[in-house]
Amino acid sequence: MNLRRVALSREYAALAVLVVLVLLNSLFTPHFATVSNLWNILLQLAPVLIVALGMTFVIATGGVDLSVGSVMAIGAAIAAVLMERGVVIAVGAALVGAALIGVLNGSMIASLRVQPIVVTLATLIGGRGLAQIISNNGELMTVSNAAFLEIGRGSFAAVPVPVLLALVATALAMFALRAMTIGRYVLAAGGNARAARLSGVPVRRTLVTVYAASAFLAAVAGLIMAARLGASDAAKIGQNMELDAIAAVVVGGTALSGGRATVAGTVVGALLMQVIATSLNMLLVPYAWSLAIKAVIILVAVFLQRPARA
Template identity: 65%
Template sequence: MEATVAVRRAPAAGSMRRWWSAMGATGGAVIALVILVLANAIFTPNFATTGNFWNVLFQLSVTLLVAVGMTLVIATGGIDLSVGSVMAISAAVAAVTVDQGLVIAIPLALLAGAAVGLLNGAFVSTFKVQAIVVTLATLLAGRGLAQVINRDGALITINDPGFLVLGRGHIGPVPVQVLIAAAVVALGIFVLRSTPFGRYVLAAGGNPAAARLAGVPVNRTVITVYVMSGMLAALAGLVEASRLGASAAARIGQGAELDAIAAVVVGGTLLSGGRATMMGTVVGALIMQVIATSFNMLLIPYAWALAFKALIILFAVYLQLPRRV
């Protein structure tokens, strides 16, 4: 009887995967997002309002900045766990240098993120250390470094009006950080779809050996995507510090790596590399933010939102598993 039940259930799982492949991972994520939005519009009070629409985009912006870089890293078959710590480092650098002017503080903060990314990329591509090991080490070291820069973890307030525009300013009804995130996403789509570098990224993740034989500079490509991930995480740290009006090394960027990875995976980018979709990342980030927002509006404890997000991630990873013949 057990053997019969197992045989009957197998086609259902297989048909789900075939449907997912036919739709495309991003298409499936879009359908899931539409269902979530419609359900919340019906059952969650005040969800379908203009104010909540801007709130969702506002909360989403920082995650998107990190997720664009994470998409490129995962497309090469890697992972970057250090992005949250890089956010904290860039915020700390900006806080202690902002008195010298934005033309010094902002470039230094971005360069700090690029330096961490360069370190990650060099170890992954040149020394062949597993990305999860390298970036876990820089995650831990980076958080400690941020606290050292931040004067032993002290809260440093930032009052520069120009700096505060990044996270608090508006152009009309649109928050500045939403515009920044939109510009970064648009640039990410262009790079991935329309440039030789985008093709190098997918080739390096799909089959590195074949890519090298075809003349693709695999090592340079891998280093570049980690540098880009570091710089985008640093930009996210600047936006977050601007929104808070302070640098808090122990708080800024906490869990950012998990939110970004979730957005990328749910959106349809393969964890094994070789396939990536920037629009899918946007959809995945929206799904995660809608869940968090709706649970908050329904006064459901955030722990349940985390559990629900985890189930969605596991389901997305399951759908990426290769089919058994």
Template identity: 65%
Template sequence: MSETTLAAVPRAGRRRLRLSGPTAGAAIALGVLVGANALLTPNFASAGNLWNVLLQVSTVLLVAVGMTLVISTGGVDLSVGSVMAIAGAVAATTLDRGIPVAIAAGLGAAAVVGLLNGVLIARFRIQPIVVTLATLIGGRGIAQVLSNDGELVPIDNPSFEFLGKGHLGPFPTQVVVAIVAVALGAFLLRATPFGRYVLAAGGNPAAARLAGVPVWRTIITVYVLSALLAGMAGLVEAAKLGASDAAKIGLNVELDAIAAVVVGGTALAGGRATVFGTVIGALIMQVIATSFNMLLVPYAWSLALKAGIILFAVYLQRPRRV
């Protein structure tokens, strides 16, 4: 229909793939890290180890994709770790009724928490950090109540465990799940009205409302999506572990996810998002952890380096002055 227009102007879609600003910085940092490790860390560049990095990053990545959406509305979702625990606990306790029921129940429970977050934030105008802090605390409690006061609920079901341990062709199942989530997140942000509304609601909610953007619905949807992705991560973790450990699953994952999002270049103030950047951010964190582990450097040192990288990433994002 408009071939000429297409030829004449660069397509808008390309722009977000172009590396610029903080995301470019993160990509370079990742390149340097991988390069240095390939040279200096024995066995780092082996196929087995690279798969290992991907395996370990996949749950954080699932959560971080949702977190990217949430943060680009100007919010934050601290409850993701607890939602993982709830989803794992619900799935483990309903597994005797079949895998579809368990997965649906686990994700459903997660969605309920997300809906609660979204409604309290969008409709009752309570600050996201407060709402999700409450569901972080309460959710962990509920997860433990659901699993007989925090006992380990064993999962003895190879089909379910496939989610965490199996392979689809050469790819570990959980890596495939994470890749699908990343693709979905990027697609939503770039190609759908919903994605545009997320950025509009985060960039200037008052203007978005006047332009007819369904701001409430968008924000509620974002928190539900974040919870669903966290729920999925919870199922994967439980499958990997072969049990639902309500006290441990997803503990502190919100911090890793937020770090990945921030390092990747999504603006904390909202209005700007990059799922691609989040992937890079998550990979940076994981490569540091893995390589330090392989070099037998104490874990504590890798935490210190991560902290430095987070600060540097935020420093790069600071508002520029002329």
């Protein structure tokens, strides 16, 4: 297969756009191709990518999880409130609490047959409120526990902890999709739910697991943000994160119709969005304009990988 066909083929469309953008930026954007800037991009990318990985699985079941941003805020709020009892309890409670919200989402979707967009829209709205209730009616709660702050600011063998967490999450997501039953069940339930049920696939349990995982990953991202800020801001953390995550997944090539998923694609999609944001920022393009440019690039990437029609 020649290079041109690879570049134009649907699977590699987002990657091709990414490569082109990185090349152009390296040539024309001052200070783009520097080590510190690349680390900066990865650091910014980490929380979005972690959320987008969960979203990949949700979308592969044919659903969507709009509540991830609010769940990030809830995770951060729980951790901040419980920090005086020790970092382990605080972080553990944040992750478990978030996962329970995911279980709630998944149960309503699977058992009550309410549409995912409606259920998670409700948790998006209610979750934001809950996060503010937890943090004493929306107070900004500073966190000074040194061990906790390491989650957002520390590094391990020169790799920042958030990037490390994103790498681990990516590896786990790939493993789950390729080597575990849950990966098969997700694709089967999303591809043909009737056939899956008739083949004994536990469709409900699969949905609950997937939404719980999405919420768990959102909480991880929320903790990273709180640790980076040194505070839990219940009104701000994770705002619009659901949209960035969905954009990354869709640009990466996972179909909204369900039944297909690509973790590598999501990584590429998230990277693409981050590179655009960073480079436009470096080129001093006003934020309002950068949104418009982002929109065009999303549409182009999705257009390039639209399913072939006879």
